[in-house]
Every structure is written in C-alpha cells, then in structure tokens.
Amino acid sequence: NFGNKLHFYLNGSSVEIDNPDPDITLLNYVQSIGLTGTKLGCAEGACGACTIMISSYDKKSDKISHISTNACLTPLCSIDGKHVVTIEGIGNVKNPHPIQERLALLHGSQCGFCTPGVVMSLYSLLRNNPNPSEEEAEGCFDGNLCRCTGYRPILDAAKTFANNTCVENNRPYEPQENVGCGKADCCKLNNVDTTFNHNFSQINFKKYDPTQELIFPPSLMKY
Ligand code: FES
Ligand code: FES
Known part of the structure; x- marks a missing residue:
C-alpha cells in the first residue's frame, strides 16, 4: 500500500x-x-x-x-x-474453462445464477490441488447453494476432476479415456462409489491442464 x-x-x-x-x-x-x-x-x-x-x-x-x-x-x-x-x-462462452465446459455438458447449470460461484469454488480447489480426492471435490461446495439442479449433476462434473486411480493399473483415470482399465470388471465400474456415475467416457471433455492457468503476478511477491 x-x-x-x-x-x-x-x-x-x-x-x-x-x-x-x-x-x-x-x-x-x-x-x-x-x-x-x-x-x-x-x-x-x-x-x-x-x-x-x-x-x-x-x-x-x-x-x-x-x-x-x-x-x-x-x-x-x-x-x-x-x-x-x-x-x-478463467473462461467465456467461446473458450470455456474445463470446469465451465463439464458443468454445462453434465447439466450442472440450469438457471445459472449459482454457476459462477460454483465454478470459482471448484477452481480455487484445483488451483491449490489439481488432483483432489472425490471427497475434497464435493467438500469445496460447502458454501454454495443451488435451487435448481439438486446438486447431483454439479457433483458429477466436479468429480471428473478427482484423482481416481485405477486399482488394477495404478494410474490416474482420465474421463476422456475409455472407462478405467477398459476391462469388464474394471474397478471404475464395479468397486467404487456407485452413488455417482463416473462413466462419462462417451463425452469428449476438454483436458484440464493446470499449467495453463493464470500465474500469480511476480510483482506481488515482494508484498
Ligand atoms: Fe455473497 Fe450470498 S451474495 S454469499
Ligand atoms: Fe439455478 Fe443453481 S442452477 S440456482
């Protein structure tokens, strides 16, 4: 100052x-x-x-x-x-951030009034931790109310960013890949939380790349 x-x-x-x-x-x-x-x-x-x-x-x-x-x-x-x-x-209609795109594609926005706040809550989580757990992805919305969606599609979209590791292959699951390891008995289909539908492999989501985010202005690092 x-x-x-x-x-x-x-x-x-x-x-x-x-x-x-x-x-x-x-x-x-x-x-x-x-x-x-x-x-x-x-x-x-x-x-x-x-x-x-x-x-x-x-x-x-x-x-x-x-x-x-x-x-x-x-x-x-x-x-x-x-x-x-x-x-x-972070994004606009022509070039949405992956969070905005996935919320839209998975019907996590209806009237849209809560949506900017929902997006920014998840965005803040991902800036601190690009590989959150499903619990962390869900928990970041503790302060966001939505009167339209019933939250389920919002959580579906958020959990596509969660660090879901395939037990069989011990590698991160990416939603745009084939489901999990691709086998019929894949853990993604059978062993994990079935409350939410993780099978969005048919949707070609924009890949989330944390290296493309706005950087913290170096000139503020003297404060
Ligand atoms: Fe700020 Fe409701 S307008 S929390
Ligand atoms: Fe209408 Fe959330 S989409 S309040």
Whole structure:
C-alpha cells in the first residue's frame, strides 16, 4: 500500500485505486466495472453466488495460496497486494474453462445464477490441488447453494476432476479415456462409489491442464 493507493491484480491485470472507499465491497467493485458474472444473492455470506478467488503470497513460508471467498463480505480495501480472479478471468462462452465446459455438458447449470460461484469454488480447489480426492471435490461446495439442479449433476462434473486411480493399473483415470482399465470388471465400474456415475467416457471433455492457468503476478511477491 502506497499512502492512500490500493494496488492489486484483477484477472491478471494490475489495478491501482486512489483513495478507495472503505465502505465498498469487492462485489460492489467488480460489478461497478462491468464484471457482472459474480452474482449478488444473499449479501451475507450464505449462498456463495458471489464466490471469487483471492490469491496471496506469504513471504515467510514462500508460498502462494488460493482461497475461494465471498465477495459480498470482502472489503475492497482488504485486497491490497493480492490477486483477485473472477469468473471472467478463467473462461467465456467461446473458450470455456474445463470446469465451465463439464458443468454445462453434465447439466450442472440450469438457471445459472449459482454457476459462477460454483465454478470459482471448484477452481480455487484445483488451483491449490489439481488432483483432489472425490471427497475434497464435493467438500469445496460447502458454501454454495443451488435451487435448481439438486446438486447431483454439479457433483458429477466436479468429480471428473478427482484423482481416481485405477486399482488394477495404478494410474490416474482420465474421463476422456475409455472407462478405467477398459476391462469388464474394471474397478471404475464395479468397486467404487456407485452413488455417482463416473462413466462419462462417451463425452469428449476438454483436458484440464493446470499449467495453463493464470500465474500469480511476480510483482506481488515482494508484498
Ligand atoms: Fe450470498 Fe455473497 S451474495 S454469499
Ligand atoms: Fe439455478 Fe443453481 S442452477 S440456482
């Protein structure tokens, strides 16, 4: 922070604001500059429609952390020196992020109001851990409410990113490959959680490549 100047990054671009209003929330701010993908639902931290990701660098541990956050409760002035990523920063209709694509293909979005928040919760998890367990993939939605889908298709989409290891071949299962090891008695078909349908091999999902994500701005690593 330089005097009364707020400095942060938003979707990969540097932003400086002179004399920022301490009453403004991060949600107010992003919507005021036209980033309306982040939604206002409850305005009190209960619905997750306003979820964005805040990345920060910890000098002591020399580590970057990514946290999904309710923008409706986050003061704009609290993001000095951080990198804010909103839904607009990760994909769009022409070039959706794999999370957006899989949610759409697996019917995890109906009215769509909760969808940006759902996407950002999963996105934040994957930024910290590109190979989450199924439990972690499910748990990242603890703060997201959806009134349309009943959650099942959202979880189906999220679990396509989970680290499902084929017991027989001891290798990660990729949803765009043939199911598991390809054998009729494959563990993917028979031994694992049958609550969810993992057999989406007929869908040609865009591959998820964590190396293609927005980097943490090096200039913020001096904070
Ligand atoms: Fe509901 Fe922010 S608008 S948690
Ligand atoms: Fe309508 Fe989730 S798709 S609230």
